[in-house]
Amino acid sequence: MSQTTIDPRLMRAPPKRKxxxxxxxxxxxGVVWQVLVVGIVGTIVWWLxxxxxxxxxxxxxATGFGxxxxxxxxxxxxxxxxxxxxxxxxxxxxxxxxxxxxxxVVGIVLSTILGTVIGIARLSRNWLVAKLSAIYVExxxxxxxxxxxxxxxxxxxxxxxxxQAMQPVPGVFLSNRGLKLPWLDWQxxxxxxxxxxxxxxxxxxFYRRQALAKRILDGQPRRIWPVALGAMGALPVLVWAxxxxxxxxxxxxxxxxxxxxxxxxSPEFFALLLGLVLYTAGFIAEIVRAGILAVPQxxxxxxxxxxxxxGQVLRQIVLPQALxxxxxxxxxxxxxxxxxxxxxxxxxxxxxxxIANTTLNQTGQAIEGIAIIMLxxxxxxxxxxxxxxxxxxxxxxxxx
Amino acid sequence: xxxxxxxxxxxxxxxxxxVTLALPGLARAQQxxxxxxxxxxAVKSRGQLVCGVNTGLAGFAQPDxxxxxxxxxxxxxxxxxxxxxxxxxxxxxxxxxxxxxxxALQSGEVDVMARNTTWTLSRDTSLGLDFPAxxxxxxxxxxxxxxxxxxxxxxxxxxxxxxxxxxTTEQNLTDWARSNRIKFxxxxxxxxxxxxxxxxxxxxxxxxxxxxxxxxxRSAQPKPADHLILPEVIxxxxxxxxxxxxxxxxxxxxxxxxxxxxxxxxxxxxQANVDKLGNDPRPEVQRIIGKNGGLGPMLGLAxxxxxxVVKAIGNYGEVFDRHLxxxxxxxxxxxxWNQGGLQFSPPFR
Numbered sequence: 001m002s003q004t005t006i007d008p009r010l011m012r013a014p015p016k017r018k019x020x021x022x023x024x025x026x027x028x029x030g031v032v033w034q035v036l037v038v039g040i041v042g043t044i045v046w047w048l049x050x051x052x053x054x055x056x057x058x059x060x061x062a063t064g065f066g067x068x069x070x071x072x073x074x075x076x077x078x079x080x081x082x083x084x085x086x087x088x089x090x091x092x093x094x095x096x097x098x099x100x101x102x103x104x105v106v107g108i109v110l111s112t113i114l115g116t117v118i119g120i121a122r123l124s125r126n127w128l129v130a131k132l133s134a135i136y137v138e139x140x141x142x143x144x145x146x147x148x149x150x151x152x153x154x155x156x157x158x159x160x161x162x163x164q165a166m167q168p169v170p171g172v173f174l175s176n177r178g179l180k181l182p183w184l185d186w187q188x189x190x191x192x193x194x195x196x197x198x199x200x201x202x203x204x205x206f207y208r209r210q211a212l213a214k215r216i217l218d219g220q221p222r223r224i225w226p227v228a229l230g231a232m233g234a235l236p237v238l239v240w241a242x243x244x245x246x247x248x249x250x251x252x253x254x255x256x257x258x259x260x261x262x263x264x265x266s267p268e269f270f271a272l273l274l275g276l277v278l279y280t281a282g283f284i285a286e287i288v289r290a291g292i293l294a295v296p297q298x299x300x301x302x303x304x305x306x307x308x309x310x311g312q313v314l315r316q317i318v319l320p321q322a323l324x325x326x327x328x329x330x331x332x333x334x335x336x337x338x339x340x341x342x343x344x345x346x347x348x349x350x351x352x353x354x355i356a357n358t359t360l361n362q363t364g365q366a367i368e369g370i371a372i373i374m375l376x377x378x379x380x381x382x383x384x385x386x387x388x389x390x391x392x393x394x395x396x397x398x399x400x
Numbered sequence: 401x402x403x404x405x406x407x408x409x410x411x412x413x414x415x416x417x418x419v420t421l422a423l424p425g426l427a428r429a430q431q432x433x434x435x436x437x438x439x440x441x442a443v444k445s446r447g448q449l450v451c452g453v454n455t456g457l458a459g460f461a462q463p464d465x466x467x468x469x470x471x472x473x474x475x476x477x478x479x480x481x482x483x484x485x486x487x488x489x490x491x492x493x494x495x496x497x498x499x500x501x502x503x504a505l506q507s508g509e510v511d512v513m514a515r516n517t518t519w520t521l522s523r524d525t526s527l528g529l530d531f532p533a534x535x536x537x538x539x540x541x542x543x544x545x546x547x548x549x550x551x552x553x554x555x556x557x558x559x560x561x562x563x564x565x566x567x568t569t570e571q572n573l574t575d576w577a578r579s580n581r582i583k584f585x586x587x588x589x590x591x592x593x594x595x596x597x598x599x600x601x602x603x604x605x606x607x608x609x610x611x612x613x614x615x616x617x618r619s620a621q622p623k624p625a626d627h628l629i630l631p632e633v634i635x636x637x638x639x640x641x642x643x644x645x646x647x648x649x650x651x652x653x654x655x656x657x658x659x660x661x662x663x664x665x666x667x668x669x670x671q672a673n674v675d676k677l678g679n680d681p682r683p684e685v686q687r688i689i690g691k692n693g694g695l696g697p698m699l700g701l702a703x704x705x706x707x708x709v710v711k712a713i714g715n716y717g718e719v720f721d722r723h724l725x726x727x728x729x730x731x732x733x734x735x736x737w738n739q740g741g742l743q744f745s746p747p748f749r
Contacts, residue, residue: 060645061506061528073571075563075586085574150594157601176602177560256558257548257605258585267603268587348589348598354565357590361499361566364527366506 052367067363068093074358076350078266089359096355097376103269103351104338104380107276111337112330114277115284120314122289133285140282146343148279153271153347162258171251171262179265180252189243193236200231207231268349272341280337287329291322323395331388335381342377352376439511439643439650440484440700448490451477452510452642455495455592458616459727460516469493472723473514476535476641479657479713480512483705488712499566499590502527505642512654513642516610518568531640532651533658537733537742538610539633540572543618546628548605553632560585562595562604569609572635606630610637612729619727653699660706662745663688664715666736671714674707687748695748716743 023029056063072092073085080098083091122133140148157176160166165175173180184190204227211222252262295318303317304310342353353373360369443449453461453473461471469477478488496504496515504510506528516538517523519531542561544550553576563570565588577584587604589595596617599607607614611633618627641658643651664670667685669677677689687693690703697703713719720731735741 056528058646059506059528060525062526073574074565075570075574075577075584075588077586077588085578154597154601157598157603161602257556258558258560260558345590346594348587348594350588354588354590357499358565358570358588361502362571364502364506364523366503 056367062363062365063368064365065368067359067365067368070363072359072362074355074362076355077348078264078269078350089363092355093352093359093372096350096352099349100338100341100344100351100353100376101380103272103276103341103344103349107273107280107337107341108334110273111277111280111284111333114281115333116288118281118285119288120292122285123292137282137285140278141286145275145279145340146346149271149275149343149347152274153267156267156271159267162254165254165259171249173252173254173259175259176267177258177264178267178270180259180262181265182249182251182261183263185246185248185250187246189240189246192243193240196236196239197232200228200233200235203231204228266349268344268347271347272344272349275343276337276340279340280333283333283336284330287326287333288322290329291324291326292318294325295321320395324392324397327388327392327395331385331392334384334388338380338384339377342373439647440653443484443511443650447485448492449477449481449484449512450492450494450510451480452494452496452501452504452513452515453477454515455497457516457592457613458620459612459723459729460616461493461495461514470723472536472719473516475713475719475723476514476658477512479661479709480654482709482712483653483657483660483699483701486702486705486708497590498564498592502529505529505644508644511643511650515642516613516639517642518637519640520568528645529642530645530647530651531642532655534638534640535658536612536639538612538637538639540569540608540635540637541611541614541633542606542608542630543599543614543627544606544630545602546626550606550628550630553630553634554580554582556584556606557582558584559605560587560603562587562589562599562607564588564592564595564609565590567609568635568637573608576634610639612639612724615729616727624728649700653701656699657709659745659748660688660709661713661716661719662736662743663748664706664710665717666738666745669710669715671711671718674710684748693749 019025019027021028053063068090069088071086072089074092075085076083076092076095078099079095080102081091081095083095118133118136121129122137124130124133156178159174159176162173162175162177165173165177165180167173171182204224207227208224211224215221250261252259299317299321300313303313308316341351344351345354345357348354356369356373360366363369451474453469453471456462457471459471461469461473464470474493477491477493481491482488484490494504494510496510496513501513501515501517502523505513514535516536517531518538519534523529524531542553542556550556561573561584563573563586570586570588573584573586576582587595587598589598596607598604600621607617609617611629614629618624618629621627641654643654663684664674667682667688669685669688674689677685678691680686680689687695688706690696690706694703696705699705702708714722720734731739731741733742735743737744
């Protein structure tokens with residue numbers, strides 16, 4: 001039908017609209033309103049800002065971020081990076097930021113696993129399992145998080161002292177000073193082996209992608225596990241062995257008041273993690289349950305009709321579809337964990353809020369301190385949101 | 401225990417500071433300096449003094465079973481209120497934590513702070529505060545459980561030490577550890593109640609704060625003898641009253657109220673005899689009680705302000721004996737200057 005001509009009415013350009021300098025002109029109105037609104041907001045912001053600066057000056061309160069390079073002098077109990085009280089406030093705040101990230105990341109991973117398990121368990125046909133999960137969710141969700149944190153912290157404090165520490169396994173000590181575990185005497189060989197493992201994982205991932213692509217062409221299944229074993233198992237071990245296979249453990253032992261050596265999981269960190277994970281898992285369980293229930297019954301039946309066993313139905317058919325419902329509210333829970341971790345100050349875990357508070361107290365610069373806290377949470381939250389939105393878009397149903 | 405007060409209080413404090421610093425500016429050129437300078441008039445027209453005190457420290461500031469605030473620092477709030485209004489009850493108490501106390505004062509939430517606050521150079525200069533008078537000379541020490549068998553702070557190598565964050569205590573501790581090459585693990589919890597319970601539960605080997613605070617905490621334990629205050633005093637802690645900077649008139653009233661309590665003790669003026677000193681031959685006593693000299697009006701106060709204050713509160717020694725002696729705190733450096741102590745009042749002249 002190449003002869004078809006396009007309706008000439010569709011070819012016609014819309015009539016050119018003249019810009020009239022009149023209130024009746026929609027565009028003029030739009031411009032005026034926008035200029036007005038931006039102007040008002042800008043004036044308010046400027047006015048608040050200049051007043052704050054002026055009043056701080058009048059009250060002789062120091063301003064600016066110059067304090068960041070001064071010596072902090074505040075002690076920090078646990079730190080991911082090297083830290084001593086002679087370091088600067090900037091470094092102390094970095095330590096706090098890393099502590100926040102540490103508890104947030106571990107908390108997100110653990111609460112996702114626990115929440116998913118409980119959510120699925122609540123749908124179980126086993127009456128006991130289903131009821132226990134339901135009770136868990138209802139109890140945990142109804143108690144304020146701060147109360148739960150204080151509860152866990154008090155429980156952990158009532159463990160025996162270091163001199164009467166429990167020793168469930170030789171070399172592992174549980175006391176009110178925390179959990180003491182033996183740890184490798186960390187050397188370069190271990191770091192490099194870890195790097196090799198990471199490299200192996202990347203190689204395996206690419207290999208699997210290629211194998212799948214080829215399978216789509218010729219239908220032949222290809223085995224992935226030999227490559228995985230070689231890249232992720234043999235390679236790191238070889239690297240480690242080539243560097244002399246260092247293998248000395250650092251055992252904790254009681255000396256003086258306390259244990260020396262090994263690694264410590266402090267009661268503060270553990271109580272915070274426990275509280276956050278148990279609390280958030282209650283919400284995640286409900287999200288997972290809602291997601292699974294959102295998959296139409298017909299999908300279950302169809303999958304069963306194909307001869308898949310229940311585990312396969314859940315993994316291959318239901319969960320992938322449920323994820324589309326689960327991901328958006330899950331993002332909110334991840335943001336909640338991160339923000340709720342600021343309750344750490346109540347039980348003495350030194351996160352960014354705790355250290356920024358001490359900083360603003362010692363320097364007296366409250367506005368700068370609060371600004372730093374807000375900036376940190378905003379950055380972390382936006383990063384989580386961006387990642388989850390990307391993931392959500394990736395798994396979303398591709399509609400044609 | 402008010403678990404929820406924690407983060408809210410701080411957030412509110414910071415928000416309040418932000419708002420109070422940002423907002424009062426409609427006519428800011430004239431208004432802003434006046435807002436800082438006229439606490440005295442503001443208090444007078446409000447009819448009430450707002451006093452920042454500790455959240456609860458035995459002997460210094462603590463509500464009793466009827467909810468009435470009592471303690472050494474509380475008496476200072478009452479004394480200043482009596483000086484201004486002639487009535488010790490015209491006070492509203494605002495409990496402040498170690499972390500939100502300065503914000504509370506800066507933002508105008510409280511007029512005066514009587515809250516175990518150490519006077520230091522950096523606080524005096526960069527916080528926008530003034531410290532008119534040192535009402536208690538203190539020093540930092542350590543407390544351990546007797547069962548631990550420690551007799552000196554030098555033996556604390558490797559110990560876990562409970563300390564309140566945002567205090568000079570925290571900085572003194574790190575200074576002391578550095579100069580004595582002692583390694584320790586800190587446990588920092590903001591709320592005093594939580595911190596003390598962590599120490600009592602054995603989370604820490606030692607608890608460090610001002611010696612007066614240690615004595616107060618020890619006296620509140622079921623068995624005070626189970627706790628030992630170590631002999632070392634590792635810092636100077638002049639605990640001072642605080643007001644906003646640039647407010648000389650109000651600072652004068654606060655400062656001279658403290659000096660009045662000292663002078664009253666020095667000249668033997670007590671709660672019991674202050675009414676009967678009309679014929680006392682000593683000229684300084686006559687000036688203090690307002691018989692002559694006109695000192696009260698120089699401060700903007702009534703002639704008989706001193707009589708009312710001493711009548712309502714007592715002198716420094718009486719206040720000390722009422723609140724601090726029962727919890728085992730000796731006069732020590734807080735004795736009068738002529739008794740070998742540091743408390744010294746300039747002359748009432």
